[in-house]
Amino acid sequence: MTTVGTPRSASREAPERGVPQADLAPTTPLWAGLVAVYRAQLSRTRVSRVPLLFVAVFQSVGIMILMRGVVDTGSDSAREAVVAGSSVLVVAFVALNLLAQHFGALRAANALDYYMTLPVRPAAVVLGMAAAYASFTLPGTIATAVTGALMFQLPLANLWALLLVVPLSGAALAGVGAVFGLLAPRQELATLLGQLGMSAALLLGVIPADRMPRVIELGRDLLPSSYGVDAFIATYGTPDWTAFATNLAVCAGVGVAMLTLATWAFRRTSRG
């Protein structure tokens, strides 16, 4: 004799009133969760640091070599655009493209279940991962900017500005990457969107803005990486700190909006 389940007289009723509730374990504070995710993600680079750095820098340096033969090296604005665009491209490659792929892969493997069954806020996971991916880009961006400055005879004095440009443009681009990875219906589409985003950052970032047709210029204005490029350009020659701050403020705003959207997408994705 077997029974199906344990017999109950009213199996459809809501949970009984008066049943003592077990105490819930505390939720993980946002900051503690963010730091734990960030630290865990950053540790992944121990394995892939060298190839990642090599690919990102090699790609950007290759583009600068190519552009050297194309743009008018006598024009300050053209040289600045190429170096700044190539430097921010490293951020787009890692924070946008690779993060989109990473989230796409985690979703495809149901690996986000791990985070969803822990008492950690979705914002902590998204921000921790975005911050880690943005951090991966710093060495590559600096290496590209230094190489570019030497190649195109640009000053190195304001290179410290990258310490602001990378995190803020990184927040915006990682936010876009996270949204792509979390909202794309399939893993392949997440990869495709990440690649397209990076290609757009490449094409619209390294070509001097004043040479672009009006329509393309509009597209450039819609791309968050452009503001990171423009902020970095503003540090060359006689620095325009107002333009620098304004462009970074746009990056920060886009970052906040995109990371908020990614957090929503994370919550939506995981509840099936």
Next chain:
Amino acid sequence: MAILGAAFTGEHQGEGREGHSPTSDPAPARRSDAACYRVAGLSKKYRTGRRVAATTVHANADIDLDIRRGEIFGLLGPNGAGKSTLVRQLTGLLRPDAGSIDLLGHDVVRRPEAAARLVAYLGQECGALDELTVSLAIETTARLRALSAEAARRARAEVMEELGLRDLAERPIKKLSGGQRRLACVATALVGDRPVLVLDEPTVGMDPVARRAVWAAIDRRRAESGTTVVLVTHNVIEAETVLDRVAVLDEGRVIACDTPGGLKATVGDEVRLELVWRGDPPLDDPTVALLARDAVRIGRRWTTRMDPATARELLAAVTAGPAFGVLDDFTLSTPSLEDAYLALGGRHEGLVKG
């Protein structure tokens, strides 16, 4: 060739929890009859295909279950039976279309986040942790369960010691062998001491030493803290050995729920006769023809159930006749959980022995 009286008893001792017999009193000292999970009318369906080809598939349908505090409760069934869907609902990962889930007084359907504060879940894969070292994966999980930095380090050290993972501490999880990787993932589920553990095939791929370490760790938590364990398995040996009660799932429904002993009693007095042929059996032999009619045939293995006297008679006829020349092996054994599962109407594919 061997006649096995009490089936698998030797394997049980080697692979399961030491000192725990499935036929002994399943209630440990601290177990109570209070409900841990009360599941009622749980259903989930989804659509596949497009337009004309669209069909509705029931991932699970009308599931009622009570899981008591402190018990090791199993979900048994072949692939696609709906075990993982049910587990995802129990852990708040998947919202059911209908039905209720009460977890220790909390409504998981309405407030799925409550499950994350009561349950430690081990999925079939732990891809989120693959690139971390064993040590960091466990510590990170402890931190994400709201332990302070110091408490997380302490909990990490304890669980690594308990499961024998110290030598693997600094190895990335993805570079470990399948069994070691699974053990590291089990460690992440055990860290942070949750009152409920939901484990989806925790010991798959593990060697007996690792299995024993896992079951010892689970037993300890049950004895000390009354931890409830929901275990998904399609391994009948493990199910018979470690579970207090088991729900058998087939095509999204619970087709039975009882102790392993109670389920095996559904088969009655019947025994199982298994014959393995090394060549083509002589079907013109009346005994072989009779067996061929009733047996489930998978490759060269024939399996059939019958009353013990008939089984002895048929076996004597086969071993005394011309069929013996092509017979490679035979076993006569008391019913297993797999037999109970088949007797209940479950499909025969997909369950694993051993």
